[in-house]
Amino acid sequence: MKVNVQWQGDLLFKGVTEQGHELKLDGNKQTAATPMEAILVAAASCSSVDVVSILQKSRQQFSDVQVEVTGERADAVPAVFTDIHLHFKVTGSDVSEKQVERAVNLSADKYCSVAIMLSSSVNITHSFEVIAE
Known part of the structure; x- marks a missing residue:
């Protein structure tokens, strides 16, 4: 199993699974789950x-x-x-x-x-x- 996480600016990150599914995470609690x-x-x-x-x-x-x-x-x-x-x-x-x-x-x-x-x-x-x- 492998995922890639890329910084999107500020404290927002995008995770992508091997199957291409995306998950956004936000350390600031503004646009996505922490x-x-x-x-x-x-x-x-x-x-x-x-x-x-x-x-x-x-x-x-x-x-x-x-x-x-x-x-x-x-x-x-x-x-x-x-x-x-x-x-x-x-x-x-x-x-x-x-x-x-x-x-x-x-x-x-x-x-x-x-x-x-x-x-x-x-x-x-x-x-x-x-x-x-």
Whole structure:
């Protein structure tokens, strides 16, 4: 895996993946996500891929999956994340709470490379709710 990051002026950067996908990051928080916000997005996206895939395989009737992520940072420099919490909201009809819990736990413990990598230095917690349609 390889990416290229190029300075775009001020504190704006453009990342380009090997497949040509672009991602902009802004250290000034003006025109794009900050690098630290991108880490939270990456953790939530990675976990969501797992949760959606597992729920699909278990034939759950869901129409939406959202993740609210909160990150707490250290007060000193470097201001690393100390705690990250991912709260999954699964909307659907007849969605089993047991299946959602299983999917979230499997992602957290076995599949999500981003969260598992971060968990060696960050306290990562998960919760979920099922919203009936």
